[in-house]
Amino acid sequence: MLNAISRSQIFVLDQDEALDFYVGKLGLEVASDQDLGFMRWLAVRVPGQPDREILLERPGPPAMDDATAAQVRELVSKGAMGGWLCLTTDDAHKTYEDLRAKGVDITDEPSDKPYGTDFGIRDPFGNAIRIGRMNA
Amino acid sequence: MSRAVEETNRRMLRARDAMDRTFAQPLDVPALAAIAHVSPAHFIRTFRATFGETPHRYLQRRRVERAMTRLREGASSATGSVTDICMEVGFTSLGTFSRTFRDIVGESPTAYRARHRDAPVRPVPTCFTRAWTRPSSFG
Numbered sequence: 001m002l003n004a005i006s007r008s009q010i011f012v013l014d015q016d017e018a019l020d021f022y023v024g025k026l027g028l029e030v031a032s033d034q035d036l037g038f039m040r041w042l043a044v045r046v047p048g049q050p051d052r053e054i055l056l057e058r059p060g061p062p063a064m065d066d067a068t069a070a071q072v073r074e075l076v077s078k079g080a081m082g083g084w085l086c087l088t089t090d091d092a093h094k095t096y097e098d099l100r101a102k103g104v105d106i107t108d109e110p111s112d113k114p115y116g117t118d119f120g121i122r123d124p125f126g127n128a129i130r131i132g133r134m135n136a
Numbered sequence: 137m138s139r140a141v142e143e144t145n146r147r148m149l150r151a152r153d154a155m156d157r158t159f160a161q162p163l164d165v166p167a168l169a170a171i172a173h174v175s176p177a178h179f180i181r182t183f184r185a186t187f188g189e190t191p192h193r194y195l196q197r198r199r200v201e202r203a204m205t206r207l208r209e210g211a212s213s214a215t216g217s218v219t220d221i222c223m224e225v226g227f228t229s230l231g232t233f234s235r236t237f238r239d240i241v242g243e244s245p246t247a248y249r250a251r252h253r254d255a256p257v258r259p260v261p262t263c264f265t266r267a268w269t270r271p272s273s274f275g
Binding site: 013070073074076077078079105107108109122124125126 | 142149156157186187
């Protein structure tokens with residue numbers, strides 16, 4: 001009946017700043033960046049995985065009234081909005097060093113878990129991202 | 137005005153993440169205040185306004201949650217005694233640890249460990265375990 005998860009969404013507080021981070025620092029690529037009039041449709045993906053996109057959405061009208069958007073923004077900045085991403089890598093330590101050198105906020109350093117080696121970061125807005133090398 | 141709130145929240149979150157990294161060490165308000173770009177005098181009040189509890193209370197709940205994870209890992213000697221775990225998570229007194237643990241969790245560390253003696257360890261990302269097993273009430 002269904003084939004795959006194709007897109008999901010996280011809230012970002014500024015889409016240009018999001019581009020600097022997700023593309024400029026994490027190395028994702030732009031899948032789509034279109035002015036639809038009522039919103040800027042900005043989606044990114046991992047190079048080499050074209051069928052899985054993440055929409056970087058700014059909370060605001062018309063989807064939300066201003067008061068609701070302000071609530072969402074506050075929650076994002078407290079790290080309380082979910083918007084949790086999990087990305088994989090071949091070398092967790094190397095990726096960690098690379099991102100640390102770029103000034104990315106590190107929440108926890110690489111450590112071995114039962115499922116692989118991973119570490120945690122946050123995007124500029126407060127969203128949590130985990131990056132790890134998963135066991136085969 | 138909302139921008140200022142977001143900025144403050146984000147800085148407090150940065151400080152809270154630092155607390156999570158160093159949970160076993162004594163609370164260092166000046167260092168956390170520096171991370172959050174506020175004065176030490178303002179840090180505690182601003183943290184509380186943002187997250188609904190003082191840094192000290194948050195840290196105690198974090199330590200108890202870490203202790204719960206360690207206690208669930210088994211009763212073998214490799215895991216350590218309740219006293220070992222108490223010290224490992226940053227408490228300096230077994231009495232304070234036991235009392236705080238019981239206040240938050242509802243039973244003593246020993247009873248908690250006994251109850252989870254044979255529970256399987258699930259491969260869940262640490263952040264989820266931390267967030268979802270964090271005790272939600274305090275005293």
